[in-house]
Amino acid sequence: MTSLLEAYQEVVGPQVVQELLVVAARVRHRSMQHINSTAVGGGVAEILTRLLPLLADIGVRATWDVIRGDQRFFEVTKAIHNALHGKGPPLTPEMWEVYQAATRANLEQVQLKGDVIFVHDPQPAGLVEARERIGRQWVWRCHIDVSTPDESTWGFLRPLVELYDAAIFSMPEFAQSLSIPQYLVAPSIDPLSDKNRELDAGTVSATLDRHGIDAGRPVLTQISRFDRLKDPLGVIAAYRLVKQRHDCQLVLAGGGAADDPEGEQTLEEVRARAADDPDIHVILLPPLSDLEINALVRGSTIVFQKSLKEGFGLTVSEALWKGKPVIGGAVGGIRIQVLNGVTGYLVHSPEGAANRALELLRNPALCRRMGENGHEHVKQNFLLTRQLKDYLLLMLALEHPGERLIRLP
Amino acid sequence: MNGPPAFVFYTERRLVLLTGFKAGNLPELLRYLRRVSGASIFYHTHHQYLSQHFEKPLFHNDFAKWTARALLEDVLAEKLTAIDLLAFSSIRQLRERIIAVIEEHITGSTRPAREARPDDLFHFCESMSFLMPTGIVADSVDTFFDKIRDISNLSLFCHFFEARLRLDRPTNDFSLWLRGLGEEQLASRIERLDPYAMTLDELRDEIVRVGESR
Structure with a gap:
């Protein structure tokens, strides 16, 4: 066994690794190719970076290619992304022409060599047009929240998606009315990445010190972009209610405001609302702050994810994995990560968040138990190894179209 | 022979x-x-x-x-x-x-x-299920009750739930096999277990107990 596989085995246990090897043995005769639009940054690249070496270690041939595009193309794909999220104006025919031109250029450049080609998100989705010429099996992996897409934008994309053999969505709510099979594969976190790996106590306390956070007093934290939908003002309101009855500090940390005017505005509102409270720490994180985020969460007592709207919200799993109870808004994927009263609490208002935070602060044993449950819940359901197993099973499923009960020799 | x-x-x-x-x-x-x-x-x-x-x-x-x-x-x-x-x-x-x-x-x-x-x-x-052999085989009633201790919940699920409802078998696979060997009493005792009223871990324990008390 390779050292990487051994490292995962230490975290997930031998049974999970054994299971991966059993399934891998049945799909090894076919290669896998992943295609997305960015080599670094963003959740998809993060997962693929780790998935590829793991696939190699379990004996499945896999490659990863990245499409190219100019600024205009990425503006268009950003617009597609926003419209599919249900926010932002619909795509215009002119924008679609930009998309198609970039697709044609990429069809010339990207070597389509896998037996099963996994195309991630809308940016490279058009590559499937090569299918008629080269065959192979094609899977569209949609990582974004398409529960309420802008219908006209989805109308552009849908005929392309239906050229695939299968689509994958992250939550049942994202399923569409499509002529191809749709699979449910929840996203996952990588337990060995800088954002999630174990840290020594020294690193955690040094990080808290650097930000002037007192490790001796309770810390409530929300890690997220400065975005109104993450409700940072609601979190401050909850903190103020808690503070009237229990000593605590608040950390609001996140990045990504630089090229997002709305984000900058939200950050300003957050800073204004925090005013001169020395116990509120608003931290704007630069890109590549994974270790810092890891340490901030590990140094927290309770983690909030008080979103008003959420796709999946993997920050919840990241906190649960570190043994922190999470108080989350009862929206999107938060509802399957926060098992109400078991791994944390689902809330609908700042008052609800404050009540639950007080309950946990006053009961350290409950806090600990929920943290342990959360760690176990993530271990069972939201780790990279589970996602890898699902991809392998999907390879197997593609060999049995239309079947629901497959007997293997 | x-x-x-x-x-x-x-x-x-x-x-x-x-x-x-x-x-x-x-x-x-x-x-x-x-x-x-x-x-x-x-x-x-x-x-x-x-x-x-x-x-x-x-x-x-x-x-x-x-x-x-x-x-x-x-x-x-x-x-x-x-x-x-x-x-x-x-x-x-x-x-x-x-x-x-x-x-x-x-x-x-x-x-x-x-x-x-x-x-x-x-x-x-x-639900899309892939059924596959575990590699574990029992060639006698004794080895069956011995091996049952180590089989996974997924295996139990397969032989109890899938077998009856999706593979058109009249009962769970264990009872079916035991009955075929003439072990009617063991077969019906396992058949009487209600897998819906307990966890799969509890179900395994119950089957083990049937084996121990034979």
């Missing part, structure tokens, strides 16, 4: 398919219950038995859980929970029973149908 047939332990791996069908009230739920595949009915009545639970769930089937949570139809939820899954030997019968319970409830109800919140619709999924 050939001995008695050996018992080959199978296990399964699972994927979930999404149908794109969603219901926001009871009439819509009924409409899709009639239309979805058997694999969907099986998924929504069985997947929770494989999930890890930190506390005993109030409802084991998704239809009951959703009608209670999203439609506040507690009476219907209780009736759906009370459906004895062991009483059916096919998904078709089970589907008909679920539909009948809901229809009866709608007919008897004087209230207008409640609507779920738009973010709490019932999304129909389907």
Whole structure:
């Protein structure tokens, strides 16, 4: 066994690794190719970076290619992304022409060599047009929240998606009315990445010190972009209610405001609302702050994810994995990560968040138990190894179209 | 000379398919219950038995859980929970029973149908199961009860739930095999265990106990 596989085995246990090897043995005769639009940054690249070496270690041939595009193309794909999220104006025919031109250029450049080609998100989705010429099996992996897409934008994309053999969505709510099979594969976190790996106590306390956070007093934290939908003002309101009855500090940390005017505005509102409270720490994180985020969460007592709207919200799993109870808004994927009263609490208002935070602060044993449950819940359901197993099973499923009960020799 | 047939332990791996069908009230739920595949009915009545639970769930089937949570139809939820899954030997019968319970409830109800919140619709999924041999084989009753201690929950699920409802076998695979060997008493004792009333770990313990007390 390779050292990487051994490292995962230490975290997930031998049974999970054994299971991966059993399934891998049945799909090894076919290669896998992943295609997305960015080599670094963003959740998809993060997962693929780790998935590829793991696939190699379990004996499945896999490659990863990245499409190219100019600024205009990425503006268009950003617009597609926003419209599919249900926010932002619909795509215009002119924008679609930009998309198609970039697709044609990429069809010339990207070597389509896998037996099963996994195309991630809308940016490279058009590559499937090569299918008629080269065959192979094609899977569209949609990582974004398409529960309420802008219908006209989805109308552009849908005929392309239906050229695939299968689509994958992250939550049942994202399923569409499509002529191809749709699979449910929840996203996952990588337990060995800088954002999630174990840290020594020294690193955690040094990080808290650097930000002037007192490790001796309770810390409530929300890690997220400065975005109104993450409700940072609601979190401050909850903190103020808690503070009237229990000593605590608040950390609001996140990045990504630089090229997002709305984000900058939200950050300003957050800073204004925090005013001169020395116990509120608003931290704007630069890109590549994974270790810092890891340490901030590990140094927290309770983690909030008080979103008003959420796709999946993997920050919840990241906190649960570190043994922190999470108080989350009862929206999107938060509802399957926060098992109400078991791994944390689902809330609908700042008052609800404050009540639950007080309950946990006053009961350290409950806090600990929920943290342990959360760690176990993530271990069972939201780790990279589970996602890898699902991809392998999907390879197997593609060999049995239309079947629901497959007997293997 | 050939001995008695050996018992080959199978296990399964699972994927979930999404149908794109969603219901926001009871009439819509009924409409899709009639239309979805058997694999969907099986998924929504069985997947929770494989999930890890930190506390005993109030409802084991998704239809009951959703009608209670999203439609506040507690009476219907209780009736759906009370459906004895062991009483059916096919998904078709089970589907008909679920539909009948809901229809009866709608007919008897004087209230207008409640609507779920738009973010709490019932999304129909389907279960896709890959059955494969574990490599564990028992060639005698003694070795069978010995090996059963080590088989996984997925394996138990496969031989108990899938076997009866999706593989058209008259009973669970263990009882079927034991009966074939003339071990009628052991076969019926395992047959009398209600896998829906316990966790898979408890079910395994019960089978082990049957073996110990023989």
